[in-house]
């Protein structure tokens with residue numbers, strides 16, 4: 001699949017700090033790409049660079065195979081961007097503002113009205129369309145910001161923390177909206193809500209201090225960080241005796257701990273199992289539980305969350321750095 | 330995108346902004362009160378109301394004062410044009426739109442010009458009042474207004490440039506004002522020296538000197554060259570200043 005966005009050896013320095021250093025990653029066409037990193041790691045700066053609103057010190061950015069620096073005037077038409085601070089005119093009405101943006105972003109005059117209506121409905125803004133933007137709550141301001149980025153139907157959409165300030169229901173709506181947007185479009189979204197990324201994105205890039213530390217499809221990265229497979233089982237009956245038998249049968253290969261569920265009326269236990277990725281012992285474990293008449297209720301695999309990956313990935317860099325420092329000392 | 334549609338859209342937005350805030354109404358009221366009062370004083374002061382006298386002791390000083398007052402008005406009108414967009418980060422929206430940088434700058438300029446003309450337009454009542462009592466040197470009135478418009482254009486370009494330098498409207502207004510006042514004082518200082526070349530050179534650079542040829546009714550081609558090159562120069566500075574924020 002071809003790449004919608006390609007970032008090659010990008011470096012951006014501000015007065016004292018290197019906000020982005022030698023960053024390389026790509027976003028596949030038609031994918032939803034998550035962009036993660038701790039505060040101040042350079043996410044917003046990178047997004048501004050991709051949009052051509054900032055000029056990098058070195059490196060290049062290709063959108064649809066064309067360089068943003070040289071083809072800015074043409075490329076900007078296919079970009080929709082929600083910056084960290086949404087660019088809103090505080091004393092305009094919501095509807096008036098979206099209409100204005102549609103106008104300057106080249107929606108033909110005859111289609112403006114229809115387009116504005118659709119986008120207001122899509123972003124859940126119909127209720128507030130006659131309100132002044134300056135008087136809106138944070139969540140609604142954010143929605144207006146998203147509407148602004150989508151009104152001209154762009155191919156490449158960059159959203160910097162689209163779910164900031166939204167309540168759970170609105171987050172759900174936003175997720176639905178983003179899923180609807182997929183298709184031909186390419187989305188790059190940075191978010192602090194790692195759950196969001198997990199549910200939406202097929203690929204992620206994790207950065208730290210301006211450098212890419214992980215980049216690839218979510219499942220790939222997941223398996224990289226998941227040394228062991230984790231399973232959860234629920235059973236009716238379990239006790240120390242069965243546990244010992246289990247230890248005897250599987251030894252140290254499969255790690256098991258069990259726990260009685262407190263909230264259930266009838267007796268129920270939950271088992272946490274960890275087994276190596278290399279040999280598949282699922283059926284053996286199940287057979288064992290059935291043989292022991294444990295009353296197997298469920299057996300399912302637990303995959304590690306993005307949160308865990310994020311923690312592990314960013315921690316890994318720290319470890320590397322620390323060991324480097326130590327070796328220098 | 331269609332060149333005109335973009336400019337019309339953004340200019341309209343700017344004008345809505347202007348008329349949505351009380352600043353313009355306050356300035357219009359204050360400005361016209363001062364000019365009305367001056368007009369009355371000049372009229373009373375003029376001894377015999379002949380045609381020549383009306384031009385020289387009422388209208389020419391009156392227009393001179395209008396020109397001077399715009400030195401204060403234009404910085405206040407232009408201060409928000411870019412600084413506010415920078416402050417609220419809305420400039421990026423314009424840059425990512427189909428508008429070119431030239432369109433953005435010109436629509437801002439046009440909005441400033443239109444709002445200045447709106448304030449200026451009320452002063453037309455004073456020559457008209459004189460017209461009722463038989464005054465008929467309309468050529469002078471016309472060239473004076475032309476001179477005022479040209480003055481305002483130069484003031485506005487300075488204001489636009491200063492506004493693009495900062496995020497703070499007050500600082501923008503102050504720097505514009507200082508620059509314009511400096512230009513005005515330059516003529517006075519230079520008039521005091523006797524070095525011919527220096528004299529002409531600095532006179533040519535300052536906009537009040539050019540206004541004078543309009544108000545005398547003798548427009549020279551170098552007046553027009555001045556306006557055009559002044560505008561172009563400040564357009565260039567403004568666009569460089571806007572580009573610099575990407576670095």
Ligand SMILES: Nc1ncnc2c1ncn2[C@@H]1O[C@H](COP(=O)(O)OP(=O)(O)OP(=O)(O)O)[C@@H](O)[C@H]1O
Pocket residue numbers: 014015017018019037038039040041042043044045046084
């Ligand atoms: N205009 C600027 N001038 C100087 N430094 C800047 C500028 N913009 C960003 N920085 C610095 O660059 C670094 C990266 O900032 P950036 O806003 O890209 O981080 P971020 O990943 O978006 O963080 P957050 O998650 O908090 O939004 C920070 O150290 C920041 O202080």
Ligand SMILES: [Mg+2]
Pocket residue numbers: 043044045084160
């Ligand atoms: Mg950010």
